[in-house]
Amino acid sequence: MNNHHVTVLEIDTKALEHNLNYFKQKLKQETKILAVVKAFAYGSDSVLIAKFLENKVDYFAVAYTTEGIALRDAGIKTPILVLHPQIQNLQTLIDYRLEPNLYSFKIFEAFLELADKTLLMNYPIHLKFNTGLNRLGFWHTDIPKILSCLKETKHVKVQSIFSHLAASEDLEEQEFTINQINNFTYIAQQFYNHLDYKPILHILNTSGVINYAKAQYNMVRIGIGLYGFGNNKEETNQLKNTHNLTSIISQIHLINPGETVGYNRAFVAAGSIKSATIPVGHADGLSRRLGNKKGYVIINNKKAPIIGNVCMDMIMVDVTKIDCKEGDKVIVFNNQEMIQHIADVAETIPYETLTSISQRVKKTLK
Ligand SMILES: *Cc1c(COP(=O)(O)O)cnc(C)c1O
Secondary structure, X not given: XXXXXXXXXXXXXXXXXXXXXXHHOOOOOOOEEEEEOHHXXXXXXXHHHHHHHOOOOOEEEEOOHHHHHHHHHOOOOOOEEEOOOOHHHHHHXXXXXXXXXXXXXXXXXXXXXHHHHOOOOOEEEEEEEOOOOOOXXXXXXXXXXXXXHHHOOOOEEEEEEEOOOOOOOOHHHHHHHHHHHHHHHHHHHHHHHHOOOOOEEEOOOHHHHHHOHHHHOOEEEEOHHHHOOOOOHHHHHHOOOOEEEEEEOOEEEEEOOOOEEXXXXXXXXXXXXXXXXXXXXXXXXXXXHHOOOOOEEXXXXXXXXXXXXXXXXXXXXXXXXXXXXXOOEEEEEOOHHHHHHHHHHOOOOHHHHHHOOOOOOEEEEO
């Protein structure tokens, strides 16, 4: 299908590799890297990203089983941790050699039962502990019961033990975070004392690596950092942006004074202006909050503010002072500053701005 001249998200693999190497140099050489590619690799394309990273990282993580299936269907052989498997998907998960995070007795026992019934041998499982996020995870007091379940089975093997920090980006919460890390060390010790093998240990996400690299254990889980964002400006400046959203001008209109542009006639021309219509709207992931000059795009190196309301499939921008024509390239964002600006206007964080990029937007490698 010829899909030129549409709105495209270009994924910059050079930037991705740069970011991966940036985090590698913060870590010990032997520390494993798990690349988090959930939510379409933060709004891009998990298959394209995973294919590029498969020989460069040790693990992938996705949130849901279906996301793991997409990677297996694309031929990815790297181990894949499913962070939030659902009980009803466990058989499918096994069929696709995906590795479950087991975070409660309900799902742990369901998995053991299935492993027993289908005669799995040493199937890799991951045990998650709650150390303060209070989202998913066993409690440390569950350890004796978990150990006794594990003693009775040869069907599963604990591939890793992990936890997740609640406020790794916030140094004001340092005391809380260090407490989480200490609790995790205690939990890990119980397993190391009672198992005759040593599961991989991991607790750090991107900002965990930045702020608490000492707690890298055997592996770290990097998501947003791979896509260009650290937890402050200095770190983000060291990283390169991977997500570039571009489009083209569909049509140019000359608007007379007093005329309006867009739904609800939200923009009223004070003088004669020139507007450009761009085929990207809130259904593509551009927040409606960017309307009425709160957001902008770049056309021929100049800022063009969004006028009127963001439509589902389009925006109109003011190009009165820009030399441009129909078909010209439009940059919706191509650096972290533009993404941060969109996030700020929408009162959110780059995680949400990136993951909002919809499936309708074509994804390509740059
Ligand atoms: C999403 C997620 C990550 C990645 O976090 P970043 O801040 O994007 O690096 C790591 N671990 C878990 C459990 C997650 O859910």
